[in-house]
Amino acid sequence: MKNLSMDNQYIKVGSSPEVIELQPNSDKQDIFYPFTLSKSSTWGEQGSEISVEKLRQYIEPWLAALFQSEHLNLLIGSGLSTSIQMAATDSPPKGMGWVDDLTVCQQEINEYATKAANGAGRSNGNIEDQIRAINELIKGLEILTVLETPVPEAPPEPHPPYRNLKAELNALKSELSRCLGEFSKSISNGEYLIKSADPTRKEETFNYLVSFLMSFASRTATRDRLHIFTTNYDRLIEVGAELSGLRLVDRFVGSIAPVFRSSRLEVDYHYNPPGIRGEPRYLEGVARFTKLHGSLDWHEKDGAIRRFGLPFGARSVEPFLEAEGHSSSSYEQLMIYPNSVKDRETAEYPYVELFRDLAAAVSRPNSTLVTYGYSFGDEHINRVIEDMLTVPSTHLVIIAFNDPLQRVVDFIDKSGRKAQITLLLGDHLGDLKTLVDNYLPKPAIDKASIKMAELLKQRGFTPSEGLDKEGLTGGLM
Template sequence: MGWINDLKVCKAEIDSYVAKTAEASGRGRGNIEDQIRSINELIKGLEILTAQNLPLPEPPPGALPYRNLKSELVELNNELTRCLKLFSDSVSNGEKLIRDAKNDLKTQTFNYLVSFLMSFSSRTATRDRLHIFTTNYDRIIEAGAEIAGIRLIDRFVGTIAPIFRSSRLEVDYHYNPPGIRGEPRYLEGVARFTKLHGSLDWYTTEGAIRRFGLPFGASSVEPFLQVEAAGAANYHQLMIYPNSVKDRETSEYPYVELFRDLASATCRPNSTLVTYGYSFGDEHINRVIIDMLTIPSTHIVIIAYGDPLGRIMRFVNESGRKAQISLLLGDHFGDIKNLVDFYLPKAAIDRSSIRMAELLKSRGLYRTTISNNSEDAE
């Protein structure tokens, strides 16, 4: 869902502000996320203007009556609820379309997703863990990791309704090899996971951020919010916050913690960042990436279908670090099937396969030809 055309209050003001901020950020046109952000900011302004609870004064003779700000504030809160419901339903519908797809197509889709994730997460366990960041609100990555058997580590702790914790302990998975005591080893297939803009199944209650058990492909979050609210569903509890030109939400809990995770994971020597489908439309994320590139040993690989608004090329040119950027742009590179089939490393090519090749070579069953001054050497 891209736009709401039937706002019932302050429509002209909101649409005008959305268009202005979208143009200032280089995104061309606004969307429903910009509308929700603008309604949030307008509500804050009206709450300030009506804080004294003064009666509405009489207008001067011949003038139009004053606007009833209290009434508009109530209507805006109702509109915000409606927009959040429509927005969450559109995200839920995306998951539902995947769940209800034909079995063959769904199996193929998830197989490619699993292969894509395993290409990055099947690294040696003693190396730094893969850290996945996403700005999406859906749970497609979580579903793929679940099928692949990848254990995701995030900031939530608990089982029934996990709670978001601010502690930055480097929690990890270990195991004891059979017959060996006191020498735990790092478990393979583990990745850290951060959703920078929140998630469809996050909600706030009693001053805490929790995650409720929303099935993948559920048609709506309303029944689950009704349970959590012990009555009518309150969509204001949903932690799905859109992007902001002024970085308002990145300075609020829990987003400040999530962006600290992004900065600490990327702004370190020898780190490599791979972006897939990111349009470089969020300036607060771009600033972290720019800071990362100031470290000479870092590198970023940008993979995208295209750059219709020119933001990717603008970022590359303005960064001044083209030697540290690899750009894979176009329909061919943006297709996850091509990436998995032809470019990304296969998880099966592990140490056992390399050892087998070495044994075959040592027994004369595997020949390697190297061109050196027109002579063949084995």
């Protein structure tokens, strides 16, 4: 699977080891058969026309079965934010470019950031790479300047006179705050554009977001809760959960200024059925939630990680930081941590706790991990997924709009566990609206439909007979 075409679709479902490649139908007018097979396969001869309905027959039942695994986890990357913003505004999120006016060590920081970007398979670095480089440099300068305070028993050797390291350290800390400020503004600006979009389009887009989330979260309360992980800093998932009535359980405790807790108490929601005492039942519509790289509304205060009340779509976080007692432009207190090439950064609090949650949730027997919009660019996350696949009863579902850097393909080839991987790759299969309309399971716990399917089976009907032809059992069998 090398040299992927951006126009083609790549699909691997079921027990078949082969990846089916679909190319656009040369007959542009045929909307019912939009694809043809690029080469002969178990689906047919090369050039055979493939309809959306046929794709649905392969994909939807398979995903429905996987989504009922004992443990279900969803890993969401930046692809979801891009899909939502494109659907609501027709414009993609702005790329995070350089901060090109750093006052100290500009060349060194940019060179290090570029090297890190190249190591991750990107030709150019961005502000995230710069922030990481500044963090590393600050740690180094803190070591070099630690002896500037004289120790009476052992006077230190002075540092080389050609550089004022203490002044550079202070300047770098200011630059870090400024870069984080620019970074936070790019995130909040994306939220603002979605919130201020045309009301009709915004409503339609959020309805698709709700359906997307509920396709995964619609699990009976007797099964393990869906666990949602995301590398995003924005609050789109939180908004979608709020609109759908999905209760999210995370590590924060409190109402006014929720604080991050390290304890894993498996807190959950229960209710007491009328007339029954002492037998609480699990409440439906509950999911666990973990933001692996922090969030736009997290900040550090007095040694604790807290979440402040930042409205969705706020133009800036600065007034809210000041309300929490931070000085003006104290963006270094924000807990937004840029994605890393190496995993040593995840050893810091609170990220070590978040990644422990990821490893504990996915590396269990009979579990399924679904990734959507995740580019497989984070080594520390990839390692967890690789470890998960060493458990034979686990399964990985990769849904992606594209793979320009071949990271998805490289991960699949490297894993050597193709039998445990499902792939839906392409601008059709990875499109949010197309997924919700055609391929994801019904976003509800529909016991009536299940019972109806059982009755029809008992009475001798098959999906191609009787009531199904009238459209009464479509999608049930």
